[in-house]
Each structure stands twice: as structure tokens, then as C-alpha cells.
Amino acid sequence: MAQKYAALSYCWGLQLPHLKAEASTLSKLREGVSWYDLPKTLSDAVALAAKIGCRWIWIDSMCIVQDDKQDWATEAAKMSTVYQHALVTVIANSASCCNEGFIDKPRKPSVRLGEVSSTEQGKSVEVYGRVLYDWGYHRGGPQSHMIQYTKWRDPVDYRGWTLQESVLSTRYLCFTSGEVQFRCQERKACECGQHLYGRLHNTTDPKELWFETVEEYARRRLTRQSDITVAFKGIQHMTAAKIREENMTCVSMIWLQPKLTSFSASSLLWFRNSREDPAYFPKGLPCPSYSWTSVNGSFIHSIPRQLQNLKFPTRCLGLDVEDTKGKELDGTSIRLLGPLYPATLAIPEPAKPRPGTNYLGIERVELLTALRFHSSFCYIDGPMKRIPISEEMGGGFTLARAEFSNLEESETARYSNKIEETPVFVLLVMIGGEDERSGEGLVLARSAESRDEYQRLGFVTLTNYEPHFPRTPMQEVRIS
Structure with missing residues (x-):
């Protein structure tokens, strides 16, 4: 124009x-x-x-x-x-x-603080102060x-x-x-x-502006949750024009490249914080689980400013799309190769009401890996359900995200939701700290329909007893 x-x-x-x-x-x-x-x-x-x-x-x-x-x-x-x-x-x-x-809305630029007497003239002076909003x-x-x-x-x-x-x-x-x-x-x-x-x-x-803007965006609300990607697309395009890293691709608002860096790893490592408001998974929303666009609720990113000797053992092998030329890469699955630790996840007690609010607090999650670590903290993305695996697929149980039409339905379900110990996996994305004792990764659940497909459930931090993380075979996972 x-x-x-x-x-x-x-x-x-x-x-x-x-x-x-x-x-x-x-x-x-x-x-x-x-x-x-x-x-x-x-x-x-x-x-x-x-x-x-x-x-x-x-x-x-x-x-x-x-x-x-x-x-x-x-x-x-x-x-x-x-x-x-x-x-x-x-x-x-x-x-x-x-x-x-x-x-014409009234604004209050200043407030009356009081009066000061003037002994010479026998008058008082009103004192006002500027309000700092x-x-x-x-x-x-x-x-x-x-x-x-x-x-x-x-x-x-x-x-x-x-x-x-x-x-x-x-x-x-x-x-x-x-x-x-x-x-x-x-x-x-x-x-x-x-x-x-x-x-x-x-x-x-x-890069810093991207994370801060994404987190601010997640605190806001959309009339139609299906707009979550298009309402942020302009900021994605602006960021893409400013970031100059080789082979960087943004798929479903997650920045990826074959060899992960601090920026692309942090893009994957978003998580729900216990201080934030509750979240839920909107029913029918065509967003992949590895992306924050699949969650209606606020979150933060893990940005390892304090850790030294950062290493990124997980690599991105590619995207499961037939043709990416000229298309927006939304709603696709990603293939990652990295250390995959078997684990179990349980929620022994349902979430309890948060004092002073109409919502529930964060569930107490028990995550146990096959290899013992000094400590682990798991943050789940939202409510889950335990589902059976068919005998043809090996039997047993797995976990999946529980989708709802609105937050109220989700909170009602969480009020009585207990999860027995169920097999999950931890994909180690980042290692750092002195002697490489600290690590962060994704909590994944295997699909009940496919042995090769996984769904993201949450984020985990791990601290090892000994220097360096225990070795485990590198495995390919497809997360959708």
C-alpha cells in the first residue's frame, strides 16, 4: 500500500x-x-x-x-x-x-501527598507526586x-x-x-x-528476544486456540531473518538444526513451571507434542546461562514431510537420535487444590530411571492417561496426553487422576556443568499403535553421582 x-x-x-x-x-x-x-x-x-x-x-x-x-x-x-x-x-x-x-479515559498521573505549611506567609502548599506505573x-x-x-x-x-x-x-x-x-x-x-x-x-x-516473546505469548489467550501458530507467525519470520545459523529450521515454532546448539536445544527444552497457571491439551488441535503450541497454558524455557562445558548428545535427523520447499513446516513429526534411558513414571496422588484459587496445583511426579541418578526433577506438560498396548505390539501399558475441550474439564479430570508406574523414556538433550554431572531432556512415551513413534510428556533435569553420564545406546525416536 x-x-x-x-x-x-x-x-x-x-x-x-x-x-x-x-x-x-x-x-x-x-x-x-x-x-x-x-x-x-x-x-x-x-x-x-x-x-x-x-x-x-x-x-x-x-x-x-x-x-x-x-x-x-x-x-x-x-x-x-x-x-x-x-x-x-x-x-x-x-x-x-x-x-x-x-x-478520554481518566488517567491518574499524580497523587496528593499532603500539605506543607509556610510559616512566612501563613499558607500551606499542596504537594503532589508523580505515580510510577x-x-x-x-x-x-x-x-x-x-x-x-x-x-x-x-x-x-x-x-x-x-x-x-x-x-x-x-x-x-x-x-x-x-x-x-x-x-x-x-x-x-x-x-x-x-x-x-x-x-x-x-x-x-x-535469540533471547525469541524466548522472552514466546513466554509472554503463552501467558495470553486466544479466542480460537487453532490460531496459536498463525498469530505468532510474523514474529517467527522476523526472527528467522535475524538468526544466522547454518541449517536452522523452525518447525511448529521449534528451532531445529542437524547438530543442536544452545539455542535449538533450549527451543526443545520448554517446560511447565509449578508457579504458572494450569494448562491443558486442547482436543483436536493439530500440533505436535514436542511443540509448546500443543499446550494451552504458560511455560518457560531452560536456558543454560550458568552451566559450563555444554554438550548436546542428541541430533536432529530430519522432519517427516514429503516436500518442505515453499511450505510452512507445521504439524510435522521430527526424528531425533540420542541417548534414550528407560524409566517409569507415576503420579501416586491426584493434584490438590491450590490455596486461594479455583485450580489445582502441580502433581507430585515420580520418575525413576533404570540407571540411578543422584536427583531428578520432572515437569509434566499436562494431564495424562494410562492406556493398554495390544498383544501384537508387545502388551503392557503406556502413557498418552489427555485432551479436553476446556480447562475446567481438564481440571475436573486431574482432581481424581492417579497414574500407576508406567514405562516411559528419557531422551538426554543437553549435558553440562562441572564434570558433566548435570543433564536435561525430554520425557517420552511410546505410542500404543507404533513401536517407532513417541509422544512428549514433559521435561526432566538429572544430576549424576559420578562425573560424566552413564553411557547408553544412541537410539532414533520419531516424536509427533
């Missing part, structure tokens, strides 16, 4: 826009829409765009035909480009819906301890789609609940003038 235009990043809210592009409204929209007929958030954005000299503004609800699946798929794939090429993105951060507006790119500052992390989140900060809209924008005006913020490729500015503490916006390392 040759013309200068603005773009809007906002929340639709539960009350959907009464004016949106649909097959039945296209002709009316083409005739023109009165500014007074627009929802308040949209009319605020149009007025602001006009004031800064933009004749055009891109608004998703009016520029994508919402009831046309083909048009939606085509335009959704290009949305990242829309925000990259906009003259400015207007972020209605503080508006929870399209009818709320954001320009951690909204927007101040989040991560001295006021936003992790326990209060959600305190400094505006409505837009909970939406999955809006993350790449701000990250990819060359410049934006963000209307937070505390102040207006500006960011471009050269500088950041705000009304309060405090230092910029937010890590997400300060790092220049594309």
Missing part, C-alpha cells in the same frame, strides 16, 4: 463490533460509514489517525471479511505485514472492548514483582494476537491505563519519564 496508513491494535471484547465486514455488510461499508456510527474505540482511533496525518486506517474487523473462511485465512497470514508497514500503530491498551474508547513497556520494573505481574496488565495485554501487532510495528502509540507511550526503531518515550526496565523491549539479541 503506497499511501501512509495507521493500524489499530485493540480488544473486540465480549460485545462484538456491530459494524464489521461480512458478506451481508460489504456493500454498505463500501458506500461509507459515518464516524458517529463507529464503536467508541474505533472512532477514537480514526480521529487520532486523522490528527497525525493518516488518511487511511487498517482495522481488522472492517478490513477482513469475518464470515468468509478463505478471506480470513488469506488476510490473517498477512496481518504481520500490515503492522510492519503502517506509519504508526495505535494500541488501545486500556480498552476492554470496542465500545469503551481509550483517548509499570504499564506497557515499564512492566518488569521495580513495581512489578512477579507475584504482582498481572496487576500491570491492561486488557490488550491478555490478547494473543496483539503481541505481534506491537512487536512488529515500526512505531506505535500505546494508550495504557497509566499513561501514553511511544516507541519507534530509534527510541522510546513516555509521560512519566522513568527508566525502561522491561526486559521484553530492551534486549537486542534475537
Whole structure:
């Protein structure tokens, strides 16, 4: 688009826009829409765009035909480009819906601290202080301890789609609940003038930025969980352009290469943390188990900044796709070759309610490897089920992910879910530390239908008694 235009990043809210592009409204929209007929958030954005000299503004609800699946798929794939090429993105951060507006919302830049008496003139002076908020790119500052992390989140900060809209924008005006913020490729500015503490916006390392952005994205929510890949695709493309490592491929949002490095190994080694909110596996979601896109919930990555002498015994042999040329590599299985340790996994007691919440805590997981280690900590990705293996496949039992339609169903099942000791495997991905005593890997379960196919169940850290890990045969596994 040759013309200068603005773009809007906002929340639709539960009350959907009464004016949106649909097959039945296209002709009316083409005739023109009165500014007074627009929802308040949209009319605020149009007025602001006009004031800064933009004749055009891109608004998703009016520029994508919402009831046309083909048009939606085509335009959704290009949305990242829309925000990259906009003259400015207007972020209605503080508006929870399209009818709320954001320009005239009251903000409290200062608070009254008290009065100071003046003995010379017999008068008192009111003293006010500037409020230091951690909204927007101040989040991560001295006021936003992790326990209060959600305190400094505006409505837009909970939406999955809006993350790449701000990250990819060359410049934006963000209307937070505390102040207006500006960011471009050269500088950041705000009304309060405090230092910029937010890590997400300060790092220049594309690999570090990837992990921090992915973890921020996982804390957000999507109306349709099937959008989890497309709503992050623009950030993937941006990262691919900045990373310069040989034979690097991103498949289902996991970075892989034949010989793993710290970056690609950490990409595989994501895990659920006990401090995070509960997660579940959405039913029917076509995402492979090795990818975080298969989980609805937050997580973190294992980034071995402190470990020395890192080694990566596992290699990536390839992807199970017929033709990767010109195609997005999503939903495929990967083939890895590495040390595979037999183990058993059990959950002796169901998860217990977490104090002060409506959700359950993390289950106590017992993971025992055939080779004894000094310690091991296992983090499972979500609820599991124990299923029988047919006699033709050797008999016995294995584990598989338990899929549900929503979090409430998943939590109900977890409340009574106990898992007896069941065979699993540990694939050692990374070794490090003094005398190579520490290791990290994936917990895998063999498929009940195929001897060669595995499913990821979780993440494990291992510490060995003796220097160097015990040798075990290298085995090929296909994870889907």
C-alpha cells in the first residue's frame, strides 16, 4: 500500500463490533460509514489517525471479511505485514472492548501527598507526586514483582494476537491505563519519564528476544486456540531473518538444526513451571507434542546461562514431510537420535487444590530411571492417561496426553487422576556443568499403535553421582 496508513491494535471484547465486514455488510461499508456510527474505540482511533496525518486506517474487523473462511485465512497470514508497514500503530491498551474508547479515559498521573505549611506567609502548599506505573513497556520494573505481574496488565495485554501487532510495528502509540507511550526503531518515550526496565523491549539479541516473546505469548489467550501458530507467525519470520545459523529450521515454532546448539536445544527444552497457571491439551488441535503450541497454558524455557562445558548428545535427523520447499513446516513429526534411558513414571496422588484459587496445583511426579541418578526433577506438560498396548505390539501399558475441550474439564479430570508406574523414556538433550554431572531432556512415551513413534510428556533435569553420564545406546525416536 503506497499511501501512509495507521493500524489499530485493540480488544473486540465480549460485545462484538456491530459494524464489521461480512458478506451481508460489504456493500454498505463500501458506500461509507459515518464516524458517529463507529464503536467508541474505533472512532477514537480514526480521529487520532486523522490528527497525525493518516488518511487511511487498517482495522481488522472492517478490513477482513469475518464470515468468509478463505478471506480470513488469506488476510490473517498477512496481518504481520500490515503492522510492519503502517506509519504508526495505535494500541488501545486500556480498552476492554470496542465500545469503551481509550483517548478520554481518566488517567491518574499524580497523587496528593499532603500539605506543607509556610510559616512566612501563613499558607500551606499542596504537594503532589508523580505515580510510577509499570504499564506497557515499564512492566518488569521495580513495581512489578512477579507475584504482582498481572496487576500491570491492561486488557490488550491478555490478547494473543496483539503481541505481534506491537512487536512488529515500526512505531506505535500505546494508550495504557497509566499513561501514553511511544516507541519507534530509534527510541522510546513516555509521560512519566522513568527508566525502561522491561526486559521484553530492551534486549537486542534475537535469540533471547525469541524466548522472552514466546513466554509472554503463552501467558495470553486466544479466542480460537487453532490460531496459536498463525498469530505468532510474523514474529517467527522476523526472527528467522535475524538468526544466522547454518541449517536452522523452525518447525511448529521449534528451532531445529542437524547438530543442536544452545539455542535449538533450549527451543526443545520448554517446560511447565509449578508457579504458572494450569494448562491443558486442547482436543483436536493439530500440533505436535514436542511443540509448546500443543499446550494451552504458560511455560518457560531452560536456558543454560550458568552451566559450563555444554554438550548436546542428541541430533536432529530430519522432519517427516514429503516436500518442505515453499511450505510452512507445521504439524510435522521430527526424528531425533540420542541417548534414550528407560524409566517409569507415576503420579501416586491426584493434584490438590491450590490455596486461594479455583485450580489445582502441580502433581507430585515420580520418575525413576533404570540407571540411578543422584536427583531428578520432572515437569509434566499436562494431564495424562494410562492406556493398554495390544498383544501384537508387545502388551503392557503406556502413557498418552489427555485432551479436553476446556480447562475446567481438564481440571475436573486431574482432581481424581492417579497414574500407576508406567514405562516411559528419557531422551538426554543437553549435558553440562562441572564434570558433566548435570543433564536435561525430554520425557517420552511410546505410542500404543507404533513401536517407532513417541509422544512428549514433559521435561526432566538429572544430576549424576559420578562425573560424566552413564553411557547408553544412541537410539532414533520419531516424536509427533
